[in-house]
Amino acid sequence: MSEQLTARTIQITGANGDEIQAYLATPDETDEPGPRGAVLVIHHMPGYDRASKEIVRRFAELGYDAICPNLYWREAPGAAPDDAAAVARAQGGVPDERLLGDAAGAIAYLRALPTSNGKVGVIGYCSGGRQSVLVACNLDVDAAVDCYGAFVTGTPPEGSLRTNLVDQLPNLRAPLLGMFGKDDKYPSPEHVAELDDILTANGKPHDFHSYDDAGHAFFSVDRPSYRVAAANDGWAKIAAFYGEHLATTASTPTGA
Amino acid sequence: MCTYATVHADMDGSAKGPGSEWFHVTAATVYFDHPVHAMAEHTLNIDLADAAKGPNGRVALELRADSARALIKAIQDALDSVPEELRV
Numbered sequence: 001m002s003e004q005l006t007a008r009t010i011q012i013t014g015a016n017g018d019e020i021q022a023y024l025a026t027p028d029e030t031d032e033p034g035p036r037g038a039v040l041v042i043h044h045m046p047g048y049d050r051a052s053k054e055i056v057r058r059f060a061e062l063g064y065d066a067i068c069p070n071l072y073w074r075e076a077p078g079a080a081p082d083d084a085a086a087v088a089r090a091q092g093g094v095p096d097e098r099l100l101g102d103a104a105g106a107i108a109y110l111r112a113l114p115t116s117n118g119k120v121g122v123i124g125y126c127s128g129g130r131q132s133v134l135v136a137c138n139l140d141v142d143a144a145v146d147c148y149g150a151f152v153t154g155t156p157p158e159g160s161l162r163t164n165l166v167d168q169l170p171n172l173r174a175p176l177l178g179m180f181g182k183d184d185k186y187p188s189p190e191h192v193a194e195l196d197d198i199l200t201a202n203g204k205p206h207d208f209h210s211y212d213d214a215g216h217a218f219f220s221v222d223r224p225s226y227r228v229a230a231a232n233d234g235w236a237k238i239a240a241f242y243g244e245h246l247a248t249t250a251s252t253p254t255g256a
Numbered sequence: 257m258c259t260y261a262t263v264h265a266d267m268d269g270s271a272k273g274p275g276s277e278w279f280h281v282t283a284a285t286v287y288f289d290h291p292v293h294a295m296a297e298h299t300l301n302i303d304l305a306d307a308a309k310g311p312n313g314r315v316a317l318e319l320r321a322d323s324a325r326a327l328i329k330a331i332q333d334a335l336d337s338v339p340e341e342l343r344v
Contacts, residue, residue: 079311082292086303087311090285157261225297
Protein backbone atom coordinates (compact mmCIF):
# COMPACT_ATOMS: atom_id res chain seq x y z
CA MET A 1 0.00 0.00 0.00
CA SER A 2 1.39 3.35 -1.01
CA GLU A 3 0.21 6.55 0.66
CA GLN A 4 2.02 8.69 -1.87
CA LEU A 5 1.97 8.36 -5.62
CA THR A 6 2.71 10.21 -8.82
CA ALA A 7 0.33 10.36 -11.77
CA ARG A 8 1.07 11.86 -15.15
CA THR A 9 0.26 11.76 -18.83
CA ILE A 10 2.91 10.20 -21.05
CA GLN A 11 3.36 9.02 -24.62
CA ILE A 12 4.01 5.36 -25.40
CA THR A 13 4.59 3.47 -28.63
CA GLY A 14 1.52 1.48 -29.60
CA ALA A 15 0.34 -0.54 -32.59
CA ASN A 16 2.11 0.14 -35.90
CA GLY A 17 4.71 2.22 -34.06
CA ASP A 18 2.17 4.98 -33.40
CA GLU A 19 2.78 7.30 -30.48
CA ILE A 20 -0.30 7.33 -28.27
CA GLN A 21 -1.21 8.98 -25.01
CA ALA A 22 -1.32 7.02 -21.77
CA TYR A 23 -1.98 7.75 -18.10
CA LEU A 24 0.68 6.44 -15.71
CA ALA A 25 0.49 6.25 -11.93
CA THR A 26 3.37 4.99 -9.81
CA PRO A 27 3.80 4.52 -6.06
CA ASP A 28 6.27 6.70 -4.24
CA GLU A 29 9.72 5.12 -3.94
CA THR A 30 9.80 5.56 -0.17
CA ASP A 31 6.54 3.62 0.25
CA GLU A 32 7.21 0.99 -2.41
CA PRO A 33 10.90 0.83 -3.24
CA GLY A 34 10.40 -2.09 -5.57
CA PRO A 35 10.91 -4.21 -7.45
CA ARG A 36 7.16 -4.42 -7.92
CA GLY A 37 4.48 -5.64 -10.26
CA ALA A 38 2.52 -3.55 -12.73
CA VAL A 39 -1.02 -3.34 -14.05
CA LEU A 40 -2.35 -2.49 -17.49
CA VAL A 41 -5.81 -0.92 -17.22
CA ILE A 42 -8.02 -1.06 -20.32
CA HIS A 43 -10.68 1.64 -20.22
CA HIS A 44 -14.35 1.05 -20.97
CA MET A 45 -16.05 1.98 -24.21
CA PRO A 46 -17.03 5.49 -23.00
CA GLY A 47 -13.36 6.25 -23.03
CA TYR A 48 -10.24 7.39 -21.27
CA ASP A 49 -12.17 9.32 -18.66
CA ARG A 50 -11.81 10.55 -15.11
CA ALA A 51 -13.19 7.34 -13.62
CA SER A 52 -10.68 5.24 -15.59
CA LYS A 53 -7.83 7.42 -14.36
CA GLU A 54 -9.08 7.01 -10.78
CA ILE A 55 -8.76 3.26 -11.25
CA VAL A 56 -5.17 3.68 -12.44
CA ARG A 57 -4.33 5.71 -9.34
CA ARG A 58 -5.96 3.12 -7.11
CA PHE A 59 -3.61 0.45 -8.46
CA ALA A 60 -0.67 2.73 -7.67
CA GLU A 61 -2.07 3.07 -4.16
CA LEU A 62 -2.15 -0.74 -4.00
CA GLY A 63 1.57 -0.71 -4.77
CA TYR A 64 1.72 -1.27 -8.52
CA ASP A 65 2.98 0.76 -11.43
CA ALA A 66 -0.20 1.22 -13.47
CA ILE A 67 -0.93 2.50 -16.94
CA CYS A 68 -4.00 3.13 -19.08
CA PRO A 69 -3.46 3.81 -22.79
CA ASN A 70 -5.87 6.20 -24.48
CA LEU A 71 -7.29 3.81 -27.06
CA TYR A 72 -8.95 6.70 -28.93
CA TRP A 73 -5.89 8.91 -29.20
CA ARG A 74 -5.49 8.38 -32.93
CA GLU A 75 -9.07 9.38 -33.74
CA ALA A 76 -9.23 12.34 -31.41
CA PRO A 77 -5.94 13.55 -29.90
CA GLY A 78 -6.55 15.99 -27.10
CA ALA A 79 -10.35 15.77 -27.30
CA ALA A 80 -12.64 15.46 -24.30
CA PRO A 81 -13.12 11.75 -23.45
CA ASP A 82 -16.79 11.70 -24.44
CA ASP A 83 -16.10 13.43 -27.76
CA ALA A 84 -13.23 11.04 -28.46
CA ALA A 85 -15.44 8.05 -27.69
CA ALA A 86 -18.10 9.39 -30.07
CA VAL A 87 -15.59 9.78 -32.89
CA ALA A 88 -14.14 6.32 -32.29
CA ARG A 89 -17.63 4.86 -32.27
CA ALA A 90 -18.59 6.63 -35.50
CA GLN A 91 -15.49 5.16 -37.11
CA GLY A 92 -16.30 1.61 -36.04
CA GLY A 93 -14.42 1.29 -32.76
CA VAL A 94 -11.02 -0.17 -31.96
CA PRO A 95 -10.03 -3.23 -34.01
CA ASP A 96 -8.68 -6.12 -31.94
CA GLU A 97 -5.32 -6.13 -33.73
CA ARG A 98 -4.74 -2.48 -32.90
CA LEU A 99 -5.78 -3.05 -29.28
CA LEU A 100 -3.22 -5.82 -29.00
CA GLY A 101 -0.50 -3.57 -30.42
CA ASP A 102 -1.34 -0.78 -28.00
CA ALA A 103 -1.47 -3.24 -25.09
CA ALA A 104 1.89 -4.72 -26.10
CA GLY A 105 3.40 -1.24 -26.11
CA ALA A 106 2.00 -0.48 -22.67
CA ILE A 107 3.22 -3.80 -21.26
CA ALA A 108 6.71 -3.22 -22.70
CA TYR A 109 6.72 0.25 -21.13
CA LEU A 110 5.80 -1.20 -17.72
CA ARG A 111 8.43 -3.92 -17.88
CA ALA A 112 11.09 -1.36 -18.87
CA LEU A 113 10.49 0.71 -15.73
CA PRO A 114 13.44 0.44 -13.31
CA THR A 115 11.02 -0.62 -10.56
CA SER A 116 9.60 -3.57 -12.54
CA ASN A 117 9.77 -7.11 -11.18
CA GLY A 118 8.81 -8.30 -14.66
CA LYS A 119 5.25 -9.18 -13.75
CA VAL A 120 2.29 -7.47 -15.38
CA GLY A 121 -1.41 -7.94 -14.83
CA VAL A 122 -4.16 -6.71 -17.11
CA ILE A 123 -7.65 -5.57 -16.17
CA GLY A 124 -10.48 -4.21 -18.27
CA TYR A 125 -14.01 -3.02 -17.73
CA CYS A 126 -17.03 -3.40 -19.99
CA SER A 127 -15.64 -3.63 -23.56
CA GLY A 128 -12.25 -3.59 -21.85
CA GLY A 129 -13.18 -6.79 -20.03
CA ARG A 130 -13.33 -8.61 -23.33
CA GLN A 131 -10.12 -6.89 -24.39
CA SER A 132 -8.43 -8.00 -21.15
CA VAL A 133 -9.19 -11.62 -22.03
CA LEU A 134 -8.02 -10.96 -25.60
CA VAL A 135 -4.71 -9.64 -24.25
CA ALA A 136 -4.29 -12.65 -21.96
CA CYS A 137 -4.85 -14.98 -24.92
CA ASN A 138 -2.24 -13.26 -27.10
CA LEU A 139 0.36 -11.47 -24.98
CA ASP A 140 2.68 -12.36 -22.15
CA VAL A 141 0.93 -11.33 -18.94
CA ASP A 142 0.94 -12.90 -15.50
CA ALA A 143 -2.68 -12.36 -14.43
CA ALA A 144 -5.85 -11.09 -16.08
CA VAL A 145 -9.10 -9.64 -14.74
CA ASP A 146 -12.30 -9.48 -16.77
CA CYS A 147 -14.88 -7.10 -15.35
CA TYR A 148 -18.17 -7.91 -17.09
CA GLY A 149 -16.81 -8.04 -20.61
CA ALA A 150 -19.50 -8.83 -23.17
CA PHE A 151 -18.91 -11.21 -26.08
CA VAL A 152 -16.05 -13.23 -24.67
CA THR A 153 -18.69 -15.85 -25.33
CA GLY A 154 -22.05 -15.23 -26.99
CA THR A 155 -22.70 -13.67 -30.37
CA PRO A 156 -21.73 -10.05 -31.17
CA PRO A 157 -24.16 -8.01 -33.29
CA GLU A 158 -24.00 -8.38 -37.03
CA GLY A 159 -21.55 -6.01 -38.65
CA SER A 160 -19.43 -5.65 -35.50
CA LEU A 161 -15.66 -5.47 -35.91
CA ARG A 162 -15.44 -7.91 -33.03
CA THR A 163 -15.91 -11.61 -32.70
CA ASN A 164 -16.32 -13.58 -29.55
CA LEU A 165 -13.14 -15.11 -28.13
CA VAL A 166 -14.24 -18.73 -27.90
CA ASP A 167 -11.67 -19.96 -30.41
CA GLN A 168 -8.89 -18.08 -28.60
CA LEU A 169 -9.64 -19.27 -25.07
CA PRO A 170 -7.50 -22.43 -25.37
CA ASN A 171 -4.55 -20.02 -25.73
CA LEU A 172 -5.21 -18.19 -22.45
CA ARG A 173 -1.77 -17.65 -20.92
CA ALA A 174 -2.60 -16.36 -17.44
CA PRO A 175 -4.98 -17.04 -14.57
CA LEU A 176 -8.24 -15.19 -15.07
CA LEU A 177 -10.30 -13.48 -12.38
CA GLY A 178 -13.86 -12.80 -13.55
CA MET A 179 -16.18 -10.20 -12.00
CA PHE A 180 -19.81 -10.31 -13.07
CA GLY A 181 -23.25 -9.09 -12.06
CA LYS A 182 -26.07 -11.63 -11.93
CA ASP A 183 -28.50 -9.07 -13.37
CA ASP A 184 -26.30 -8.35 -16.40
CA LYS A 185 -27.64 -9.39 -19.82
CA TYR A 186 -24.30 -9.11 -21.64
CA PRO A 187 -22.59 -11.07 -20.31
CA SER A 188 -25.54 -12.99 -18.94
CA PRO A 189 -25.14 -15.69 -16.28
CA GLU A 190 -25.39 -18.16 -19.19
CA HIS A 191 -22.52 -16.46 -21.03
CA VAL A 192 -20.46 -16.56 -17.83
CA ALA A 193 -21.28 -20.24 -17.30
CA GLU A 194 -20.21 -21.01 -20.88
CA LEU A 195 -16.90 -19.22 -20.31
CA ASP A 196 -16.43 -21.08 -17.02
CA ASP A 197 -17.07 -24.42 -18.75
CA ILE A 198 -14.68 -23.71 -21.63
CA LEU A 199 -11.85 -22.68 -19.32
CA THR A 200 -12.43 -25.70 -17.08
CA ALA A 201 -12.43 -28.03 -20.10
CA ASN A 202 -9.12 -26.53 -21.23
CA GLY A 203 -7.53 -26.69 -17.79
CA LYS A 204 -7.17 -22.90 -17.54
CA PRO A 205 -6.99 -21.51 -13.99
CA HIS A 206 -9.82 -19.08 -13.31
CA ASP A 207 -11.82 -17.69 -10.43
CA PHE A 208 -15.23 -16.21 -11.16
CA HIS A 209 -17.46 -14.15 -8.89
CA SER A 210 -21.04 -13.23 -9.79
CA TYR A 211 -22.74 -10.74 -7.52
CA ASP A 212 -26.38 -10.50 -6.46
CA ASP A 213 -28.10 -7.14 -6.90
CA ALA A 214 -25.56 -6.08 -9.51
CA GLY A 215 -25.71 -5.74 -13.25
CA HIS A 216 -23.30 -4.34 -15.75
CA ALA A 217 -20.70 -1.73 -14.73
CA PHE A 218 -21.12 -2.15 -10.99
CA PHE A 219 -17.61 -0.74 -10.42
CA SER A 220 -18.53 2.56 -12.12
CA VAL A 221 -18.71 5.07 -9.30
CA ASP A 222 -20.15 7.84 -11.48
CA ARG A 223 -23.03 5.85 -12.98
CA PRO A 224 -26.35 4.58 -11.64
CA SER A 225 -25.10 1.03 -12.18
CA TYR A 226 -22.67 1.43 -9.25
CA ARG A 227 -23.19 -1.17 -6.52
CA VAL A 228 -21.13 -0.45 -3.48
CA ALA A 229 -21.23 -3.93 -1.91
CA ALA A 230 -20.21 -5.70 -5.12
CA ALA A 231 -17.57 -3.10 -5.94
CA ASN A 232 -16.00 -3.18 -2.48
CA ASP A 233 -15.83 -6.96 -2.45
CA GLY A 234 -14.61 -6.96 -6.04
CA TRP A 235 -11.76 -4.57 -5.27
CA ALA A 236 -10.73 -6.77 -2.33
CA LYS A 237 -10.66 -9.84 -4.57
CA ILE A 238 -8.70 -8.02 -7.26
CA ALA A 239 -6.14 -6.87 -4.67
CA ALA A 240 -5.75 -10.43 -3.38
CA PHE A 241 -5.51 -11.87 -6.91
CA TYR A 242 -2.80 -9.47 -8.01
CA GLY A 243 -1.10 -9.86 -4.64
CA GLU A 244 -0.78 -13.55 -5.38
CA HIS A 245 0.24 -13.36 -9.03
CA LEU A 246 2.22 -10.11 -9.36
CA ALA A 247 4.28 -10.28 -6.18
CA THR A 248 8.05 -10.24 -6.34
CA THR A 249 9.44 -13.69 -5.62
CA ALA A 250 12.94 -15.05 -5.30
CA SER A 251 12.85 -16.20 -8.91
CA THR A 252 11.25 -13.00 -10.23
CA PRO A 253 13.48 -11.13 -12.64
CA THR A 254 14.17 -7.53 -11.66
CA GLY A 255 14.34 -4.56 -13.98
CA ALA A 256 13.70 -4.60 -17.70
CA MET B 257 -23.26 -3.91 -21.77
CA CYS B 258 -21.52 -2.21 -24.64
CA THR B 259 -23.78 -3.01 -27.59
CA TYR B 260 -21.17 -2.20 -30.26
CA ALA B 261 -24.03 -1.77 -32.75
CA THR B 262 -23.91 1.64 -34.44
CA VAL B 263 -26.19 3.08 -37.12
CA HIS B 264 -25.08 5.87 -39.44
CA ALA B 265 -27.10 8.32 -41.53
CA ASP B 266 -25.96 11.12 -43.82
CA MET B 267 -27.40 14.50 -42.84
CA ASP B 268 -27.70 17.90 -44.40
CA GLY B 269 -28.72 20.60 -41.97
CA SER B 270 -27.50 22.68 -39.08
CA ALA B 271 -27.19 22.38 -35.32
CA LYS B 272 -26.28 24.73 -32.55
CA GLY B 273 -23.44 23.24 -30.60
CA PRO B 274 -20.27 24.02 -28.66
CA GLY B 275 -19.87 27.69 -27.84
CA SER B 276 -23.48 28.35 -28.92
CA GLU B 277 -22.32 28.44 -32.52
CA TRP B 278 -24.26 27.03 -35.43
CA PHE B 279 -22.53 24.49 -37.62
CA HIS B 280 -23.32 22.37 -40.65
CA VAL B 281 -24.42 18.81 -39.77
CA THR B 282 -23.22 16.17 -42.20
CA ALA B 283 -23.71 12.93 -40.27
CA ALA B 284 -25.75 11.29 -37.54
CA THR B 285 -24.45 8.40 -35.45
CA VAL B 286 -27.14 6.53 -33.54
CA TYR B 287 -26.60 3.79 -30.95
CA PHE B 288 -28.15 2.32 -27.80
CA ASP B 289 -25.45 2.16 -25.17
CA HIS B 290 -24.05 3.65 -21.98
CA PRO B 291 -24.70 7.37 -21.59
CA VAL B 292 -22.10 9.82 -20.35
CA HIS B 293 -24.49 12.11 -18.50
CA ALA B 294 -28.03 10.68 -18.36
CA MET B 295 -28.92 8.78 -15.21
CA ALA B 296 -29.66 5.48 -16.92
CA GLU B 297 -27.66 2.36 -17.63
CA HIS B 298 -28.43 2.60 -21.34
CA THR B 299 -29.86 5.33 -23.53
CA LEU B 300 -30.53 5.96 -27.19
CA ASN B 301 -27.63 8.18 -28.16
CA ILE B 302 -27.48 10.48 -31.17
CA ASP B 303 -24.42 12.41 -32.27
CA LEU B 304 -25.13 15.06 -34.88
CA ALA B 305 -21.74 15.98 -36.24
CA ASP B 306 -19.66 17.72 -38.81
CA ALA B 307 -16.53 15.60 -39.10
CA ALA B 308 -14.65 18.54 -40.57
CA LYS B 309 -14.97 20.40 -37.27
CA GLY B 310 -13.12 17.77 -35.24
CA PRO B 311 -14.20 15.64 -32.26
CA ASN B 312 -16.04 18.38 -30.40
CA GLY B 313 -18.00 19.42 -33.50
CA ARG B 314 -21.13 17.61 -32.45
CA VAL B 315 -24.41 17.89 -30.64
CA ALA B 316 -24.95 14.87 -28.42
CA LEU B 317 -28.30 13.52 -27.22
CA GLU B 318 -28.81 10.77 -24.63
CA LEU B 319 -32.48 9.78 -24.45
CA ARG B 320 -34.26 7.09 -22.51
CA ALA B 321 -35.86 4.63 -24.88
CA ASP B 322 -39.39 5.94 -24.28
CA SER B 323 -38.16 9.48 -24.89
CA ALA B 324 -36.47 8.40 -28.09
CA ARG B 325 -39.70 6.81 -29.29
CA ALA B 326 -41.58 9.99 -28.36
CA LEU B 327 -39.07 11.99 -30.41
CA ILE B 328 -39.55 9.70 -33.41
CA LYS B 329 -43.32 10.22 -33.17
CA ALA B 330 -42.95 13.98 -32.75
CA ILE B 331 -40.72 14.18 -35.81
CA GLN B 332 -43.12 12.04 -37.82
CA ASP B 333 -46.13 14.06 -36.65
CA ALA B 334 -44.38 17.31 -37.57
CA LEU B 335 -43.52 16.01 -41.03
CA ASP B 336 -47.05 14.72 -41.50
CA SER B 337 -48.47 18.13 -40.60
CA VAL B 338 -46.63 19.86 -43.42
CA PRO B 339 -49.10 21.19 -46.02
CA GLU B 340 -48.95 19.29 -49.29
CA GLU B 341 -47.61 22.28 -51.24
CA LEU B 342 -44.60 22.63 -48.89
CA ARG B 343 -43.49 18.99 -48.96
CA VAL B 344 -40.21 18.18 -50.66
